[in-house]
Amino acid sequence: MATATLDLSSLNPEQYEAVVHPGGPMLIFAGAGSGKTRVITTRIARLLQDGVPPWRILAVTFTNKAAREMRERVEALAAAGAVRDMWIGTFHSVCARLLRTEGRAIGIDQSFVIYDDSEQLGTIREAIKSRGLDDKAIQPRMVLSEISRAKERLQSPDKYAQIATGHTENIIAEIYRDYDVRLRRANALDFDDILFFAHRLLEQAPTVREKYQEKFLHVLVDEYQDVNRAQYEIVQLLGGKHRNIVVVGDDDQSIYAWRGADVSLILRFSSDHPDAKIVKLERNYRSTGNILAAANAVISKNRGRADKRLWTENESGPMITLTQTGTERDEGMMIAEQVERLVASGRRKYGDFAVLYRTNAQSRPMEEAFLTYRIPHVLVGGQRFYERKEVRDMISYLRLAFNGRDDASFRRAVAVPSRGIGATSMQKLEDMARKREIPLMEAARDQALQTELKKAGAGLRVFIDVVARGAHVAEEGNVSAVLRELLTASGYVDMLRSEHTQEAEGRLENLQELLNVTSEYDATAEDPSLGGFLESVSLVADVDALKGENGEAVTLMTLHSAKGLEFPVVFLAGME
Incomplete structure (x- = not known):
């Protein structure tokens, strides 16, 4: 299905071997900067060229950004429209899709x-x-x-x-x-439930399992060193029939043990699949010789790692500079001074620099030093867009319009704008819902309770009507129209406008940006729906923005946040 014969001549021997592997399980150890994304996407394009239908290919990544990049790269190599029918996404998005489609088999309502x-x-x-x-x-x-x-x-x-x-x-x-x-x-799931119930679905519903095992002729998984047990088992279940499972990872880059990743699972792959082909991508195309030598010297001390050593034909480059200071404050000032000196020389821009550290708590001396020098900087891991109060408030309204049983969203949305529903009234509502084992929205509709609550009861009636209007508009599938209806009907926009403060103006700008997000979703989604939009919002894992308004700012972030990113100049702070 490719538009033209793929040119594989620029691949190195190991990359070529991985791309043209005819079938069966394969484990690719891909060192940092070794071109693994190119290998995965070229392999997918090769499968399409060989006649594998797009809908029979499943490719799984760990971030939305990586999934987008994979989709775009394959699209550039393959026939127009081929990528549309492929399953490319994160573990969570793929598993959520499975549950929305097939979850009824284990009692999961598709509108969760x-x-x-x-x-x-x-x-x-x-x-x-x-x-x-x-x-x-x-x-x-x-x-x-x-x-x-x-x-x-x-x-x-x-x-x-x-x-x-x-x-x-x-x-x-x-x-x-x-x-x-x-x-x-x-009717809610948490993030871990998405994987937990997807595994239960595949394990306990044989008809569903067999359907998807037959469907997915080829399963490819990126960043395999970061899988946990649930993800490992899901891959084995989905690829269990045809066994064309290709996993790509690097045990040296496993940095998510704190959130359940088990690096031993990448090493277990070959024992679970004794006939698996093993390919090592050890040539680094990204780093200078000196940086690579230092990295090899450090990582070689790790125990129980796969036998490999990265090498490069790149020039040695500048030596790594080690600077010792007396205090963390001195360290911050030293970094700020060097940034300012290099920018003043005209050789660098603020956006060229990144300061990396182990934990967010280590950012303070850097922030203080940059403020002292008036250096523009952005702190990755600060309050992100979807964490801002007004955005969370309106997402709660949207979620309630989609699923009236969502008690967490009810509690948040009913409280803003104020409708005279105080703590005592809410407690009575909570008590009724608990005694009858019904959602809060259903309890709120009880006319006897509304009468008893008087002013609060009137507020509940208004709130119920607002949510119902949003749900009615949602039936048409246009998410931006639903949001506009809820913004107006709830009185939220009027509330902010009446405040006449700079903070309120900023909140209104954020709500306009949320409207932009819904409009973009409506324009780009294959089958736009309120449920689909809410799922995309819930699964967002990317950093909202790395740079300031003019695109030029020093980036401060943890090493975990920096995974997969590149900067011309990097300071590693707090190495002690």
Whole structure:
């Protein structure tokens, strides 16, 4: 299906070997800067050229940015329209798509919403409170982390309860079960549920499993060193029939153990597939010789790593500079001085620089130094677009218009703008919903309760009408129209305009940007829908913006955030 015969002449021998591999399992160890994205995309284009139908190819990545880049690169190599029918996406987006399409087989309603971090924490707090526990003694964040790890290990509430040992784990087991019930009642999934239930679907619904095993003739997975157990099992289940599973990764680049990644799984691939072809991409095209030599010297100390060593034909380049300072404040000032000197010389722009550190807490001395020198800078990991209050508020309205059972969104949306619904009225509403085991929206429709609540009851009627109007517009599929209706009908825009403050103006600008996002979605999505838009928002994992308004600012970020990025000048701060 390619527009022309692929030119493979510029590939090195190992890249060529990976691209033309005829079939069967293959493990590609791809060192940093070794051209792995090119290898994956060229292999996909080669499969299409050889006559594999696009819809029989599944390609999985770890970030939306990587999925977009893969799609664009394949599109440039393949016949027009071929990419449209392929499944290219993150683990979460692919699994969410599976659940929306086939989830009924295990009792998952296709209109589920995806709870973000704050909504998950809020639900955990409710579960803790309902059991008469103190959320200061049993910290919600700790409980949520433990439940997340359990789901990554594919442990259901019952399974976790069976293996729980000690007082704390037994309490967490009770909260886990309550948390799960609350999510199901709200027709909501958290991020870990998306993988957990996709695995359950493939494991417990043989008809669905066989359908997708037959469908996906080729399965390709990027960044395989970052998979957790659930993701590993999902790949094996989907690729289990044809066994054309190609995984690409580098155990030396495994940096996500803190969120469940298990580097041993990339090494386990060859034992699970003894006939797997192993290809090593060891030639680096990105770095200078000196940088590569230092990287090799450091990583060689790692234990249990695959045997490989990166090399390059690039020139040696400048030596790495090691500078010691007395304090972290001195370190920040030294970095700021060097940035200012290089920019003043005309050799560099502010956007050329990145300052990397291990944790966000280490950014403070750099920020203070840059403020002292009046150096424009952007802190990656600051408040992102979808975390801003007004954006979260309106997303809650949209989610409620899509799924009236979403209690977390109800609580947020009903409170703003103020409708005279105070804490006492909300408690009565919560009590009714809990006693009847119904969603808050359904309890809010109870006429007897509305009458009892008087002013608050009138506010509830107005709120119910606003959400209903949004849901009605959503039936047409135009998301920007739904948002406009909710912005106007809710009184949210009028509320901000009446404040006459600079902060309110900024919030209005953010809501306009959200409208731009919905308009872009309506124009580009294959089948635009409110549910599809909300899913895309929930799964966004990319950094919103790396640079300032004029595109020129020094970037401050953790090493984790910097993965896959490149800058002409990099400072590694806090190396001690």
